[in-house]
Amino acid sequence: xxxxxxxxxxxxxxxxxxxxxxxxxxxxxxxxxxxxxxxxxxxxxxxxxxxxxxxxxxxxxxxxxxxxxxxxxxxxxxxxxxxxxxxxxxxxxxxxxxxxxxxxxxxxxxxxxxxxxxxxxxxxxxxxxxxxxxxxxxxxxxxxxxxxxxxxxxxxxxxxxxxxxxxxxxxxxxxxxxxxxxxxxxxxxxxxxxxxxxxxxxxxxxxxxxxxxxxxxxxxxxxxxxxxxxxxxxxxxxxxxxxxxxxxxxxxxxxxxxxxxxxxxxxxxxxxxxxxxxxxxxxxxxxxxxxxxxxxxxxxxxxxxxxxxxxxxxxxxxxxxxxxxxxxxxxxxxxxxxxxxxxxxxxxxxxxxxxxxxxxxxxxxxxxxxxxxxxxxxxxxxxxxxxxxxxxxxxxxxxxxxxxxxxxxxxxxxxxxxxxxxxxxxxxxxxxxxxxxxxxxxxxxxxxxxxxxxxxxxxxxxxxxxxxxxxxxxxxxxxxxxxxxxxxxxxxxxxxxxxxxxxxxxxxxxxxxxxxxxxxxxxxxxxxxxxxxxxxxxxxxxxxxxxxxxxxxxxxxxxxxxxxxxxxxxx
Numbered sequence: 001x002x003x004x005x006x007x008x009x010x011x012x013x014x015x016x017x018x019x020x021x022x023x024x025x026x027x028x029x030x031x032x033x034x035x036x037x038x039x040x041x042x043x044x045x046x047x048x049x050x051x052x053x054x055x056x057x058x059x060x061x062x063x064x065x066x067x068x069x070x071x072x073x074x075x076x077x078x079x080x081x082x083x084x085x086x087x088x089x090x091x092x093x094x095x096x097x098x099x100x101x102x103x104x105x106x107x108x109x110x111x112x113x114x115x116x117x118x119x120x121x122x123x124x125x126x127x128x129x130x131x132x133x134x135x136x137x138x139x140x141x142x143x144x145x146x147x148x149x150x151x152x153x154x155x156x157x158x159x160x161x162x163x164x165x166x167x168x169x170x171x172x173x174x175x176x177x178x179x180x181x182x183x184x185x186x187x188x189x190x191x192x193x194x195x196x197x198x199x200x201x202x203x204x205x206x207x208x209x210x211x212x213x214x215x216x217x218x219x220x221x222x223x224x225x226x227x228x229x230x231x232x233x234x235x236x237x238x239x240x241x242x243x244x245x246x247x248x249x250x251x252x253x254x255x256x257x258x259x260x261x262x263x264x265x266x267x268x269x270x271x272x273x274x275x276x277x278x279x280x281x282x283x284x285x286x287x288x289x290x291x292x293x294x295x296x297x298x299x300x301x302x303x304x305x306x307x308x309x310x311x312x313x314x315x316x317x318x319x320x321x322x323x324x325x326x327x328x329x330x331x332x333x334x335x336x337x338x339x340x341x342x343x344x345x346x347x348x349x350x351x352x353x354x355x356x357x358x359x360x361x362x363x364x365x366x367x368x369x370x371x372x373x374x375x376x377x378x379x380x381x382x383x384x385x386x387x388x389x390x391x392x393x394x395x396x397x398x399x400x401x402x403x404x405x406x407x408x409x410x411x412x413x414x415x416x417x418x419x420x421x422x423x424x425x426x427x428x429x430x431x432x433x434x435x436x437x438x439x440x441x442x443x444x445x446x447x448x449x450x451x452x453x454x455x456x457x458x459x460x461x462x463x464x465x466x467x468x469x470x471x472x473x474x475x476x477x478x479x480x481x482x483x484x485x486x487x488x489x490x491x492x493x494x495x496x497x498x499x500x501x502x503x504x505x506x507x508x509x510x511x512x513x514x515x516x517x518x519x520x521x522x523x524x525x526x527x528x529x530x531x532x533x534x535x536x537x538x539x540x541x542x543x544x545x546x547x548x549x550x551x552x553x554x555x556x557x558x559x560x561x562x563x564x565x566x567x568x569x570x571x
């Protein structure tokens with residue numbers, strides 16, 4: 001490794017609007033060329049730490065700083081935000097908030113235009129950069145035509161044209177990506193780090209997927225303080241992740257549940273390198289033997305039916321002959337790669353887009369003649385990007401809006417809004433401006449604004465992206481309670497754990513076609529479907545095979561059931 005490039009010494013930061021510091025006594029040194037992962041639950045201070053590095057603290061977010069932060073040998077407080085932007089390049093979690101140009105090429109060229117780079121070298125740099133990040137075939141596309149995965153690559157390209165950047169900072173790069181695209185993103189970050197000799201810092205919730213990149217260290221932050229600074233293997237062998245409610249890789253969690261004593265010698269960072277002793281295998285098999293099937297079937301009661309539904313944008317077929325039936329009270333996952341047509345299908349069901357042919361029935365009544373407002377009373381849709389849903393200034397007013405439009409009495413509105421805000425973990429902020437919320441908190445706010453209307457069907461587009469395990473569990477358990485009261489729920493998700501744990505069926509889309517309608521465990525153990533739909537085989541299946549367990553699908557079911565019981569004790 002090189003010499004230190006970042007150094008926090010007894011560093012603390014307190015926002016002007018808060019009583020307590022968000023960061024407390026941070027002592028952290030990162031060397032040039034290191035790859036560092038920063039973990040922490042929501043509100044732990046990890047994003048604030050990132051903002052200190054890229055200059056948003058204190059230039060955009062005002063507050064009091066004590067201690068020192070030096071970047072590339074200079075005290076950060078002596079640098080302006082422009083100077084910092086020449087050292088630290090940031091890829092935001094919300095990529096839509098980062099784009100400037102209308103097309104891919106324009107956006108990547110923006111920094112070069114600011115520096116008056118001549119046309120010919122500018123075109124060459126843009127061509128090289130788009131090739132490096134894999135968007136050269138989309139150089140003339142509008143940004144808004146791109147899938148989440150392609151937007152991520154364009155954001156990366158936009159900072160890589162700055163040749164002199166020393167540090168690349170990624171804020172939850174996996175949040176909106178399908179598993180296969182997420183795997184490619186982490187590979188791309190690793191390749192660029194190696195080729196360009198950059199220092200890479202990644203902030204991420206999805207630890208198992210993030211660890212595809214060979215990080216040198218993992219920093220864990222909780223309640224504004226550093227609680228761990230160690231290697232991935234040492235961290236996974238410890239109890240730290242459990243203590244701060246961060247989801248660890250499923251296979252290491254299964255090993256711990258079965259009573260195995262984990263050490264860094266197990267090489268747990270990757271399932272492929274994981275070393276199991278005979279004792280470990282015996283314990284896994286003994287734990288598996290306690291499996292009991294607790295599945296309960298639903299009485300058939302068709303609620304939503306699609307028959308041969310087709311949809312096209314500008315003569316380009318997006319959905320082809322989609323047919324399925326969802327029973328009342330089901331929880332369904334809709335999965336597939338970025339751009340497969342999942343969100344479009346949801347918009348067609350809600351009436352935001354009109355399908356070309358085929359039929360959609362709700363309670364055996366064709367929906368074609370119903371207005372969007374009429375459908376909205378029965379079908380709620382929570383969008384992937386919360387900024388596309390929010391229309392009010394204050395949190396309470398945003399959640400209350402739908403009730404007010406339906407002339408619900410004021411006292412009833414207040415009770416309903418407060419109940420939903422408590423469930424979504426936003427009650428303490430009920431009188432805050434929405435602008436003060438993080439991206440993850442805005443996601444919870446939009447979920448609350450739909451849940452309060454109590455529709456028959458709720459479609460949620462990536463409801464848990466960017467949420468730590470505690471908030472993931474709170475939201476999902478609340479949705480499960482609604483489901484038990486008869487609300488039918490459809491999740492559009494890239495989260496394989498959500499799909500496995502909470503849904504009974506997975507509808508799998510690829511290139512606008514429905515290629516599977518099966519149990520999630522059957523989907524995530526089928527390599528053909530996984531490859532076709534850009535999913536990821538569950539590591540629980542790999543662990544069961546490695547241990548020689550005869551019924552790997554039962555092993556997965558047993559883990560899901562046990563893990564849910566353990567997490568219920570957190571509440």
